[in-house]
Amino acid sequence: MSLSTIVKQTFRELEDLHAKEVREKLISLRNLPTVVPGTTLCVFGWPAEWFAEDVLKTVEAWGCRGQIDFLYMPRDFRLGRSFGECFFNAISVDEVLSLWAKMDGKWLRGQQLRVHWATKVQGLDALIEKYRNFSIMHSSVPWDAKPLLLTDGLHTPFPPPTRKLTKPRLRPPGK
Structure with missing residues (x-):
């Protein structure tokens, strides 16, 4: 078999779905830095009809619930759905790498989860x-x-605010 035939066959194999998933997983794992910037992740690709409790149940099924101490899934109150992103804080640097490996590339209802470092906090x-x-x-x-704050996977009360809170305003559609 000639070298060009081997190369063509290899490229054909990379086009199959399984190879595509493996390639995407490898690309996402390359995003893991050699120096871990912290313990907070933003995970994109959650079903929009899901809320925090749905995410917690899924994370628990993956054996990760005890690895997190914070979860927040922003919601669009006008549409009654989430934005499909969720912020997690891991209990340690070791756990954040474990969470990344367990979540990144998972498929849920036709969408693939993509894990990134939270950049602002x-x-x-x-x-x-x-x-x-x-x-x-x-x-x-x-x-x-x-x-949500979690201790050993269980809900923990959030500390009280340090100032008076205002009721959230709903923005009109398109603004």
Whole structure:
């Protein structure tokens, strides 16, 4: 068999679906830096009709629930659905790498999860400080739309705000 035939056959094999999934997984794992920037991840690709509890059930089925201490799935209240992204904080650097490997590339309802480092806020303390005074924590907001704190996989009360919270405003469509 000639070299050009081998190369053509290899490229044909890479076109099959399984090879595509493997290639995408390898590409995403290349995104893991040699120095881990923190413990907070943003995972894209969750079904839009899912909310935080759905994500928690899935994470639990994957054996990861005890690895996280924070979860927040932003929601579009006008449309009554999530944006398909979820923020996680892992309990340690080792756990964040484990979460990345378990979640990245998973398929859920025809969508592939894509894991990225959260770029604006890293770590549990910073997440608590960011969200405790957000309007999303107002008493008028349902508990399952708020960021969740977890200890050993169980819900933990969020620390109280340090200032008066305003009720969230819904923006008109298209703004």
